[in-house]
Amino acid sequence: MDSDELSEKQNRGVAARIREELARRRVSRQYLADLAKISLSTLEKALSGHRPFTLATTIRLEEALAMRLRVSETLDNVAAISNGHADEQFGAYSRASVAWIEGLYLTVRPSFGDRQAIFAYCTEIHWNEAASNLRFNEKDRLDAAFTQQGTVSIPNLSGHIYLSTNTSGQQRLIIVSRPSITGEMYGILTTLQAGRGAQLTPVAAPIVLIPMKALADAPLGRINPDQPGFDAYAAYLKRTVEEPFAMFLPGVAAP
Structure with missing residues (x-):
């Protein structure tokens, strides 16, 4: 060999x-x-x-x-390594303690290609036996080539949930709150936006993960203001910054 x-x-x-x-x-x-x-x-x-x-x-x-x-x-197996617990770098949680977060979520954020529109797709959070931690993977994205997957960290100290993608060192991060009483998780997305040619620009935007079971037949893709679902999605995003679950601070460079 x-x-x-x-x-x-x-x-x-x-x-x-x-x-x-x-x-x-x-x-x-x-x-x-x-x-x-x-x-x-x-x-x-x-x-x-x-x-x-x-x-x-x-x-x-x-x-x-x-x-x-x-x-x-x-x-013999991963259980012998981890005993059903995630590594400390992910929050050292046990599977039993995070079972409540597993499931399928409708994910909404502003559209990067059209500032008047909202982008909607699915995110699944599940326990991965081989890695002994939570993972997420996106589904039903209109721009399938940019579909993401990665790890889920749930540390006790911050009280927030981190969905992180690391592909050959290139990273994307979502930070959301613990679920509200109705299950939604509100927060912020930091990633790179594709521009002209090979240009990539750092961008941040509000994002909400909503239990899919709460929204039957939720429309996916790029949702314009005149389409069904837009007003409901916009209300979720508005709540993200008004409560606020996430803040976009003004500064000397702000317009």
Whole structure:
């Protein structure tokens, strides 16, 4: 076995975790291969056991999925490592203590492409057994190429929830409040906005995660002022800054 290749046992574990994530996130192998910048043939052969995963390929897949795929061979399973608890860097929470946050959320924020519109999509928060922590992944985005996934931190000290994406060092962060009595989480998104050509500009915006079960047949995509759902979504975003759950401070550079 090449020193850059995973062992047979590691290969089986990595393949099983990848198949689980593909099913959970409802994405294709081609989508994952493109996201990880590897060929579909390489991914298919590794998943089928015809070719070992290399360390470089595994790291790319871990970055694309925002999760660790490799587990120490000296331990039977992740439970032996974590005992059902997330690492301290995520808040050291147990699965039982954060079960209330798992589920599907309607996510609304201002549209970056049209300042008069609102952008709506789904975010799923779930427990990942392999990593032993909460993960999130976005679904049903109009701009599917920008779909995000990552880790969920819930520290006791701040009383807030952090949804973080880290792809090859490029990061996006959502900070939201603990759920209100009706389940909504209000906060702020910091990310990069795509401009002309390859230009990227840092941007911040209010964001709200609303339990999907509270809004039957919620419209998704770019919602314009004359479309159903706009007024309700606008009210959620307005509450974010009026209560305030998030503040946008004026300063010497403010218009």
